[in-house]
Amino acid sequence: MPQSWRADTKPHKFCPGCGHGLVLKCLGQAIDELGIQGKTVFGCDIGCSLLSWDFFNLDSVQTHHGRTTPVVTGIKRARPELICIAYMGDGGGYSIGVQHLISAAARDEKITAILANNTQYAMTGGQMAPTTMPGQKTETTPYGRDPETTGFPLHGQEMVASVSREEAYVARGSIANLRQLKSFIKKALENQMKEIGFSFVEALSACPTNWRTNAAETWDFIEEKMPVYFKVGETRKNE
Amino acid sequence: MSKKIVEQEKRAFMTGNEVVAWAALAAKADIMYGYPITPQNEIMHYWTRMAPKYEKSFLQTEDELSAGFTTIGGVMAGRKAFTATAGPGNTLMQEPMSMAEMMRLPTVVVVQQRGGPSTATVIYSQQEVTMTSIGGNGEGMRIVYSTSSHQELYDYTIKAFNTAWKYRFPTFVLGDGYQAKMRESLTLYDPEARGIELIPPEAYVGKEGVPGKDRPPAHFRNTYNMEEELYELVMDALQDYEKISPDVAEYHSAGIEDAELVIVGHGIVYRAIKAAVEAMREKGLRVGYFRPVTLRPLPVPQIKELMASNKQILLMESSYGQLARLFKDVAYGSSTKINTFFKPGMGITAEEVEAAAREILK
Numbered sequence: 001m002p003q004s005w006r007a008d009t010k011p012h013k014f015c016p017g018c019g020h021g022l023v024l025k026c027l028g029q030a031i032d033e034l035g036i037q038g039k040t041v042f043g044c045d046i047g048c049s050l051l052s053w054d055f056f057n058l059d060s061v062q063t064h065h066g067r068t069t070p071v072v073t074g075i076k077r078a079r080p081e082l083i084c085i086a087y088m089g090d091g092g093g094y095s096i097g098v099q100h101l102i103s104a105a106a107r108d109e110k111i112t113a114i115l116a117n118n119t120q121y122a123m124t125g126g127q128m129a130p131t132t133m134p135g136q137k138t139e140t141t142p143y144g145r146d147p148e149t150t151g152f153p154l155h156g157q158e159m160v161a162s163v164s165r166e167e168a169y170v171a172r173g174s175i176a177n178l179r180q181l182k183s184f185i186k187k188a189l190e191n192q193m194k195e196i197g198f199s200f201v202e203a204l205s206a207c208p209t210n211w212r213t214n215a216a217e218t219w220d221f222i223e224e225k226m227p228v229y230f231k232v233g234e235t236r237k238n239e
Numbered sequence: 240m241s242k243k244i245v246e247q248e249k250r251a252f253m254t255g256n257e258v259v260a261w262a263a264l265a266a267k268a269d270i271m272y273g274y275p276i277t278p279q280n281e282i283m284h285y286w287t288r289m290a291p292k293y294e295k296s297f298l299q300t301e302d303e304l305s306a307g308f309t310t311i312g313g314v315m316a317g318r319k320a321f322t323a324t325a326g327p328g329n330t331l332m333q334e335p336m337s338m339a340e341m342m343r344l345p346t347v348v349v350v351q352q353r354g355g356p357s358t359a360t361v362i363y364s365q366q367e368v369t370m371t372s373i374g375g376n377g378e379g380m381r382i383v384y385s386t387s388s389h390q391e392l393y394d395y396t397i398k399a400f401n402t403a404w405k406y407r408f409p410t411f412v413l414g415d416g417y418q419a420k421m422r423e424s425l426t427l428y429d430p431e432a433r434g435i436e437l438i439p440p441e442a443y444v445g446k447e448g449v450p451g452k453d454r455p456p457a458h459f460r461n462t463y464n465m466e467e468e469l470y471e472l473v474m475d476a477l478q479d480y481e482k483i484s485p486d487v488a489e490y491h492s493a494g495i496e497d498a499e500l501v502i503v504g505h506g507i508v509y510r511a512i513k514a515a516v517e518a519m520r521e522k523g524l525r526v527g528y529f530r531p532v533t534l535r536p537l538p539v540p541q542i543k544e545l546m547a548s549n550k551q552i553l554l555m556e557s558s559y560g561q562l563a564r565l566f567k568d569v570a571y572g573s574s575t576k577i578n579t580f581f582k583p584g585m586g587i588t589a590e591e592v593e594a595a596a597r598e599i600l601k
Contacts, residue, residue, distance in 0.1 A: 006451060038449035041316075046461075053460040057451025059444035061315060062460040063308065064338055070305040074312020075444065077298050078270050078320060082445045100308075103301035 002028030004037045006057045013051040017218060019205025020048060022175040023116050024055055026182035026203075027085070030189055031058070036083050043072040045088035045097070047123045048207075049116065052087060066097020073100075073109050080110065083192055090117040090131040094156040098130075101156075105170075105198050106163045112188045112199045115156070117230065118207040126210030130154035133229060138210075153229045157202040161235040167197035170236035174204035176223045177232070187237065196238050204230055244293060248428045255418040256281035258389045258425060259323065259349050262396035264289060265430055267437055268347070269318040270296040272309040276328040277361040278416040279351040283323070303328040307335025307346070314344050315459070317442025319400055321347035325416075326355050329367050329374075336409045337375030342459055343476065344443070345403030349396065349412045351419040354584030362416040364584045365506055368561035371411050372535040378473060380480045382410040382487055383535040385506040389423040395532075397430050404438040406483050413534065415557075417507050417586070484536035492541070494520060494527030500551040500600055501527045505534060505562055508555055508587050515592035526596055534562065539569050546573035551599055555580040555587055 001007065005028050014020045031037055042058040044050055046065035053062035063071045072086040093101050093115040101113060120138050121127040127140040131153050135144040161170040169191040173181035181203055188199035204226050208218045244264040253261075259282045263271065271290070273283045287297050300306045306322045313320025324332050329350050339346045352367040354360035373379030382402055384395040396412050403410035430437060443457060450456035463469040491509075494516060495501055504512045509530040516528045529545055531537050546552070552575055556562045559581045567577065580587070580595050 004451075006456065037451070038453075039445070041444045050460070050462050053462060054456075054458045057449075057456050059446060059450055059457040060459065061444060062462055063311075064334060064461065067304065067308045067335070067338075070300065070308035071312040071315070073298075073305075074272060074309030074314075074320070075316040076312075077272075077296060077309065078313040078316035078318040079442075079445050082316070099301050100305055103305065 002032050004028045004031040004056050004058060006054060009054045012055060014048065015209045017206060017208035017215070018048070019118060019175045019203070019207070020052065020116055022178060023114065023181070023203045023205060024052055026178055026185050027114065028056065029182055030186040033186065034189055034193065036189070036193065039081065040083040040085065041072070041075055043068040043084070043086045045092040047089040047092050047121065049087050049089050049092065066092045066100060068092065069097055069100035069104050069113060072111050073104055076109060076111050083189065084111045086111060086113045088113070088115050089122070090115060090119070090156065091121045091129045094130045094154050101160060102163055105160045105168065105200065108165050108168065108197045110192055110195055110197065112192050114185065115202045116205040117156070117202050118205045119226065120207065120210055122207045122210050131156065133225065157200070157230070157235060160200050164236050165197055166236070167238050168236045169199040169238060171234040172202040172204065172230060172232050174222065174227070174232050175206060176204070184234065191238060204232065242293065243429055244289070245427045245429045248426055250424060251427050252422055252424050254281060254420055254422050255389055255392050255414060256351070256420070257285045258392045259396050260285035260289060261427055262393045263321060264293055264295065265427070266397040266400040267319060268295070268321055268400060270298070270313045270320045272298045272300055272306045272313065272320065272322050274300050274303050274306045274324070274328060276325050278353060278419040279323040279325050279349065281419070282349060303331035304334060307332045310346050311335055311339055311344055314346055315443040316445055317440050319440050321349065323349040323351070325351045325361070326353040326367070329370055333370065333374040336381070337377045338461060339409040340375065340377045340380045341461060343407040344409065345407050346409045347399045347403050348409065350414065352413065352415040360584060362420070363557065363586050364415055365508065365557035366561065366583055367413070368534055368558060369564070371413050372565065378477060379535060380408050380476055381535050382406070382408050382533065383413050384411065384532060385413045385534050386418060387507050387509045389418070390425040392418060393425055393427065397435070401438045402487065404440055406487065408480065413506065415507055480536070484539070487533060488536050488538040489532035490530060490538040490541055491532060492527065492529045495529065495545065497525055498527035498550055499525045500553060500596055501529050501545060502592060502596060503529050503552060503554040503566065504556055505531055508557055511587050511589045511592050512555060514589035515596065518589065519593055519596060524600065534565060537565060537569055542566065542569045546570040546575050549575060551578065552576065553578045553580060553596060553599055555592060555595065557582050557585055557587060559583045
């Protein structure tokens, strides 16, 4: 268990098979390896990410839906010496809070935003999100997402990258490759620590509860189907 | 230590928005987060000009949601943070301020009311009383100072930071387009030189030491597992709010003792009421006024006393009964008639006050 995890709140509150625990494991390991536990502030959103409000031995704040980016930005602007992390889902970051994420990237806020993309709104029971795949069944697209009437999945990571400065770090990892995901998160945090610029990591994540998938189907969705639309890799890296 | 904005007391002639920027600096505010909306813009304009000279910061955000939530971030980081807004911006501000209310965060928001809902009618209004006092999905645990002059804008902006950090409830200075844009004389002063202690801010997050090793982590949340858990927190906060209300509530009154008619109003309408009452007194009419300075919490015992005195009441405001609703709630049980004069989004002159008063006294 990472040092920066809060042991007395484990086991965590996420559903069995949920990707959040894996993303947060990578984040915890990155924090440990960088030795920043004493100066890191963690913000989490509304949606399943809120279940991480007491996940770490880090000063933390759970905010309103989509509003973690501005809260964390406000903290960073007031106390630039802190390492500030905004943790959210795809609904919070790409829909209701998209103006905050895009504006923080455009202003090159020296924060790290981490977004878990599970292609739908999980906490509210599995509705369509901007990231829902064509044909994917959700509670608000019970016959499958029809791109003709509801659009195609939003390439959020690419959107963030397109407004970010060259110095920013913008990448998409996946819980299917934890070693890589951790290295992405670590580079993102280093970008902030070196005061270089904005950093953002989208993590392809799983929601077998709302996907209604078994282990094999879950793995197939995340490893085979999602990367068709959501390309894994580093889009902006300051090297 | 940054230098003081006002070394010696001095008279100044400036717009209300400029006054707010000076007052925030005098109150040792650290950072302003803001989004442009008329009629509060010049607060940002003056802050951005003066702030760097005093090692203060500013962030222009993407909207008022962000202005409110970044202000929350600034406060949680342990800085005196504030924002300013108006009208539709105030509507968006309700979301962050409802979070501040539940987390007991000492945010300071200056609201320069504008008529609405609309655009362009940004000169004059008292139509943001309900929203500022009890907006958001909560119980309205806020402190709202309704100012009536530039001196009060200065005094109460300074006071708002102290009130917020002392009691840990979101605090609002409620002005309007008139106060924001007109020029008026006032005295600028250093609050500490006048013996006003400035309450220092405290960090909620980013505190000393490694969490989990040197100290427990600070975990703030808006999520609760059980209704009972939330109920307890809301009731605790409400109890605190009720307890501090008598200390926080402020009012002005004059001529009530022998008055046949007491005129009630707040903010800049009170200026007209005061002028009219003084003029009528000179003509021998037995009139007085009662003006709540705080709209949340209202000065409850004084209103109850007034309503028990069997005098005629005339309540005047530049909205369609927003103060009246708050006032009548306190006055409940009294049989005293409340005459009303509502002009939503329009100014009220001393002449109109006198005419309305004479109509009742006839």
